[in-house]
Amino acid sequence: MISQATMSQQHGAVRRFATAPSQAVSLRSLFGGQPLETFETGMAIFWEGDDARHVFEVVEGVLRVFRILSDGRRVITGFLYPGDLLGVSLKDHYLYTAEAVTRTKLRRYEHGRFQDEINRSPELRPQLFACLCDEMAAAQDQMVLLARKSAEERVASFLLVIARRLGGEQKHPVVEIPMTRLDMADYLGLTIETVSRTMTRLTNCGVIAPSSRHAIVVRRLGQLAVLAGEADDGDNHAAGAGAIQQAVWPN
Amino acid sequence: MISQATMSQQHGAVRRFATAPSQAVSLRSLFGGQPLETFETGMAIFWEGDDARHVFEVVEGVLRVFRILSDGRRVITGFLYPGDLLGVSLKDHYLYTAEAVTRTKLRRYEHGRFQDEINRSPELRPQLFACLCDEMAAAQDQMVLLARKSAEERVASFLLVIARRLGGEQKHPVVEIPMTRLDMADYLGLTIETVSRTMTRLTNCGVIAPSSRHAIVVRRLGQLAVLAGEADDGDNHAAGAGAIQQAVWPN
DNA sequence: CCGGGCTGTTACAAACCGTCACAGTTTCGC
DNA sequence: GCGAAACTGTGACGGTTTGTAACAGCCCGG
Numbered sequence: 335m336i337s338q339a340t341m342s343q344q345h346g347a348v349r350r351f352a353t354a355p356s357q358a359v360s361l362r363s364l365f366g367g368q369p370l371e372t373f374e375t376g377m378a379i380f381w382e383g384d385d386a387r388h389v390f391e392v393v394e395g396v397l398r399v400f401r402i403l404s405d406g407r408r409v410i411t412g413f414l415y416p417g418d419l420l421g422v423s424l425k426d427h428y429l430y431t432a433e434a435v436t437r438t439k440l441r442r443y444e445h446g447r448f449q450d451e452i453n454r455s456p457e458l459r460p461q462l463f464a465c466l467c468d469e470m471a472a473a474q475d476q477m478v479l480l481a482r483k484s485a486e487e488r489v490a491s492f493l494l495v496i497a498r499r500l501g502g503e504q505k506h507p508v509v510e511i512p513m514t515r516l517d518m519a520d521y522l523g524l525t526i527e528t529v530s531r532t533m534t535r536l537t538n539c540g541v542i543a544p545s546s547r548h549a550i551v552v553r554r555l556g557q558l559a560v561l562a563g564e565a566d567d568g569d570n571h572a573a574g575a576g577a578i579q580q581a582v583w584p585n
Numbered sequence: 586m587i588s589q590a591t592m593s594q595q596h597g598a599v600r601r602f603a604t605a606p607s608q609a610v611s612l613r614s615l616f617g618g619q620p621l622e623t624f625e626t627g628m629a630i631f632w633e634g635d636d637a638r639h640v641f642e643v644v645e646g647v648l649r650v651f652r653i654l655s656d657g658r659r660v661i662t663g664f665l666y667p668g669d670l671l672g673v674s675l676k677d678h679y680l681y682t683a684e685a686v687t688r689t690k691l692r693r694y695e696h697g698r699f700q701d702e703i704n705r706s707p708e709l710r711p712q713l714f715a716c717l718c719d720e721m722a723a724a725q726d727q728m729v730l731l732a733r734k735s736a737e738e739r740v741a742s743f744l745l746v747i748a749r750r751l752g753g754e755q756k757h758p759v760v761e762i763p764m765t766r767l768d769m770a771d772y773l774g775l776t777i778e779t780v781s782r783t784m785t786r787l788t789n790c791g792v793i794a795p796s797s798r799h800a801i802v803v804r805r806l807g808q809l810a811v812l813a814g815e816a817d818d819g820d821n822h823a824a825g826a827g828a829i830q831q832a833v834w835p836n
Numbered sequence: 837c838c839g840g841g842c843t844g845t846t847a848c849a850a851a852c853c854g855t856c857a858c859a860g861t862t863t864c865g866c
Numbered sequence: 867g868c869g870a871a872a873c874t875g876t877g878a879c880g881g882t883t884t885g886t887a888a889c890a891g892c893c894c895g896g
Binding site: 485 | 852863
Binding site: 401403404405407408409411423424425429430453456459460463464466467469470471473474476477478480481482483520522523563564 | 652654655656658660662674676680681704707710711714715718722724725727728729731732733734771773774815
């Protein structure tokens with residue numbers, strides 16, 4: 335149903351265990367002995383402001399993590415997939431609410447003990463640190479998206495991230511989208527109408543095609559990348575980049 | 586000129602050393618022996634894509650950290666103040682460009698050695714971890730701002746954060762704003778015109794008053810908090826919050 | 837002291853996206 | 867299997883923000 339891979343999200347809600355999936359001591363193995371807890375669709379794991387007593391590992395399903403302004407406006411700061419961690423932070427209280435998008439299975443770890451384990455193990459620490467760095471990078475991408483991208487670029491970026499993750503290297507990946515249009519809208523800083531219209535336009539352009547109700551087929555991955563507005567080339571490191579930046583912003 | 590305190594920013598660009606300003610072993614003391622380097626206004630410390638060879642401590646001045654889309658759109662993901670760290674990440678290449686907003690003084694630390702020191706010291710690690718958590722929290726605030734706040738709320742939020750930091754508990758804090766309108770616009774996801782208009786409106790409402798060219802006086806801090814659109818109450822923890830959230834989003 | 841360049845401000849028209857309204861479809865509960 | 871509720875898609879309209887432009891103020895050097 336949903337792959338084990340992960341996508342951009344943030345929080346102390348941590349991403350894939352990229353560096354060491356099969357090491358003897360991995361972050362994931364920490365949770366191995368804990369009982370599996372199930373949360374039905376729409377149920378909250380915890381609320382913003384609750385005492386931050388536990389760290390969770392997502393075993394199955396998808397979560398949304400969000401904050402709400404006093405007048406009801408909601409901002410989803412990330413979606414969590416199997417393998418992600420939830421609630422990693424030094425704060426006394428959770429800074430956000432976490433809810434199950436689909437039926438979700440979690441393992442729970444007591445917060446203080448988690449810290450102790452991390453402090454004790456020189457193998458776990460760099461893994462956690464790497465996760466936090468990935469998380470930070472994802473948060474930056476999201477800030478770029480929210481600050482400067484058009485509605486079309488936002489939707490395209492969103493679909494692209496999921497497609498690359500779930501679809502791997504397939505040419506026409508089938509992308510599961512378990513969240514509702516409202517979830518997407520609150521994640522992308524748009525309204526559901528704009529999301530709907532944009533999805534329709536992408537369909538009419540032949541970039542994507544509806545598959546099932548909560549899934550699409552990406553027909554033109556390259557075009558989607560262009561629409562996403564990112565120089566996704568992959569050679570934007572090292573030597574050349576500096577000169578380009580300088581040329582654009584000489585100051 | 587600019588206080589030692591810090592403000593919201595992100596990156597591996599780390600915030601205040603909140604927990605241990607005077608400990609024998611602090612993150613800051615790590616950099617003590619390094620020579621002081623000066624960067625003039627507008628100069629880059631490094632560019633997005635450069636090899637990530639060093640970690641920096643900001644000693645004096647203000648930096649901006651940003652990314653640029655292929656067509657020139659710029660997003661400032663944070664401003665760095667004295668005491669902040671820059672370039673803390675496990676990536677091979679910097680993910681963003683860092684430039685001096687004012688004349689800036691830095692100390693440089695070799696990346697690998699920094700990692701070693703962190704790994705070695707059980708006192709430094711929690712400090713760094715706490716910094717990263719603060720950074721993550723700031724990134725979330727910024728996502729909320731960019732995703733759902735109006736132009737006025739964004740500007741008010743920005744001023745409020747600086748005012749609380751620089752002005753302490755003063756009733757009418759004088760807020761230094763060393764960055765240009767363009768910097769503010771690219772940080773808040775607006776245009777310079779909108780920033781200008783909004784600042785003018787806040788002045789006309791008596792909420793702020795111009796002081797010098799790059800400074801304002803906050804005349805009504807409470808009103809600024811209201812305009813910022815955050816429930817800044819401070820009792821939004823624990824018991825009550827859950828029920829409220831539930832009421833708003835029963836799902 | 838004066839002039840050029842940059843930053844900041846204001847005005848106006850236009851575009852994008854949000855708001856409102858409604859219809860079609862799916863899902864869920866009974 | 868049925869009905870109600872939730873979710874989705876589409877259109878018309880309006881508002882906030884943008885973009886363009888012109889102008890004023892400040893800093894700099896000549």
